[in-house]
Amino acid sequence: MKNPAPGPVPLQLFDPRRGDVAFKIAPIRAPDYQQPQRNNFFTVLWVQKGRGTFHVDLQSYAFAAPTLLFVTPYQTFFLAPDSAIGGTSIQFHANFFCIETYHEEVGCNGVLFNDLYGRPVIALDDPRSAEFASLIAQMEKELQTAGLAHSEILLSYLKVFLIKATRHKIEQQECTTAAPNTRPPAVLDRLTALIEEHYPHAHSPADYAAWLHLSPKALGKIVKSQLGKTLTTLIRERILKHAKWQLLHTRKPVKGIAAEVGFDDELYFSRLFKRGTGFSPSAFREFETAIRSGRNLSM
Structure with missing residues (x-):
């Protein structure tokens, strides 16, 4: 061939x-x-x-x-x-x-x-x-x-x-x-607001389903049909977004950043971060800061 x-x-x-x-x-x-x-x-x-x-x-x-x-x-x-x-x-x-x-x-x-x-x-x-x-x-x-x-x-x-x-x-x-026929369900707006408020400490889809008076299965179907992803993925992405910003633009220790998003176990947080980016938190910070010549830390 x-x-x-x-x-x-x-x-x-x-x-x-x-x-x-x-x-x-x-x-x-x-x-x-x-x-x-x-x-x-x-x-x-x-x-x-x-x-x-x-x-x-x-x-x-x-x-x-x-x-x-x-x-x-x-x-x-x-x-x-x-x-x-x-x-x-x-x-x-x-x-x-x-x-x-x-x-x-x-x-x-x-x-x-x-x-x-x-x-x-x-x-x-x-x-x-x-x-x-x-x-x-x-x-x-x-x-x-x-x-x-x-x-x-x-x-x-x-x-x-x-x-x-x-x-x-x-x-x-x-x-x-x-457009009335294509408007996303109002529950999605409420879910977005809840995730933005609670992602540092609420990581379970069941928590958000309870706040919205829905079953986890029903809420999961809405998220999947509207956003093409699971609610677990959505929550994880919000956690990683926070963590990446902190790693890039501050000098906070990894343990402190893990605590900010509700993880007492730094090792577990590091594994989650690596699954999402391909890098450990420390390697991610070191690699990106080197490429940017440290300018990212000026923020």
Whole structure:
């Protein structure tokens, strides 16, 4: 059996301080994404043609072109084997653009990335797809020419891309909420508020079901049908989101961070964290801080 032909070489920008890849654009080859992968890049897949199923962690989402798919660093993702698509991938590391540091400017944190309560998929119409195509073409051209203020121009294009995608997703969510036949159950809003309030100490789905006067099974069905994930997964993701922020942006000891999210057993917390990211808490902090040259700790 012949090995598949190698894909086109991606266009890349390297961090001059360490030589790591900071930003890259490449054509999507479906076979490249049909094996589970996990990395420390923010990833956007712009699907121009085809359809398929997008798996992120333990969730799956059907999609059809034109569409945008989003992956937060350290999520495991892949395309189902029967997915036949064409398009472009954009990947960037926080050493190039930190969405938390620049949240007020761009607003994509919690909408495009780190969105625990939404879908990492944005359906596009043809005019919007053409708009994103133009921005990607500008970024590709800049990567090929590498002129004056090269990285600053690339960063500007990326910000515009993310702002437009964020606006479009918010518009879609508002339209869904306004349409009576597609409006999410009100219980989901109450559940979201409860998780945000109680995730540091309430880790059992049964607790949230009791507060909402539902059986755990009934609440689990609602969460699965609306968000594509289990309630256990949703609670765990919220815990990990808190832990990752604290590890990246503070010098708190791992034991203290574990206690903040309700774990007296630091070892158990570390195992949970490693299952979710592929790294122990200490290794995660050390690795990411080294790549960012310590700038993450300035927050």
